[in-house]
Amino acid sequence: MPYSQTQLDDLAQGYTAAWNSKVPEQVAAFHAPSSSIVINRGEPSSGHSGLTEMAAGFHADVPDLHLVCDGVRGAGAHVLYMWTFTGHHADTGNPLKVSGWEEWELDSSMKITSSLGWFDAEDYERQAAG
Template sequence: MTPDVQTARRIAQDHCAAWTNRAPGDVAGRYAEHTIMIMNGGDPMKGRSEIGDMAAGFMADFPDLVLSLDTVLVADHHMVYAWTFEGHHFEGHHKETGNHVRFSGWEEWDLDDNLNVTKSLGWYDGVDYKRQVAGA
């Protein structure tokens, strides 16, 4: 199936809701079984398990996180979805830093015929993210 703009928007909204509802299994479930995700040109995450672990880590560090959809673009089996992440940072073992963090980014998704993500390339300003977490 090739998604239209409304379907792509629904997919992205559901993905944002999974993040906001702190449901790492639902985040991972958006991806195909043998998927790959690369953020900011870093090491690839492979498979739903690694993506679910990454999502759970962010959810632990930002228990009040909200992921909002900014926009979507779609062409054939490819879509771009832009988002904004917002929340208060907690360091490990629930030691609150209290630092408010807000940053935006986007992901390019390749979709299979079931509209699951087979490949995700994403970007956000990592330097700004680290600065906000540190409260600088």
């Protein structure tokens, strides 16, 4: 199903706000019940409990995480959500600025049914270590 750019912008704005709320359940609420995310070809986080745990992990690592949507593009039910987050690593206190994207599949109610997330993990580790 094709979505308008306005619909995609609204979805991206809400998803960004969910991450910035620091409430992991709000992030999971953008996903369909059986949705999953795979980050950098890692193990999938599946279902609302897995997605909540994944978001909580990011917030634990970067307690002051602030996410910005750099852009959103769609092709039918396929969506590219580009982002940058800033914050400080919980263990080292070092500043972080990391960019990446998610590739979403959406259902007819605009819930994410699957997501592939990508960012430069080596750069993240370098920044965290200082």
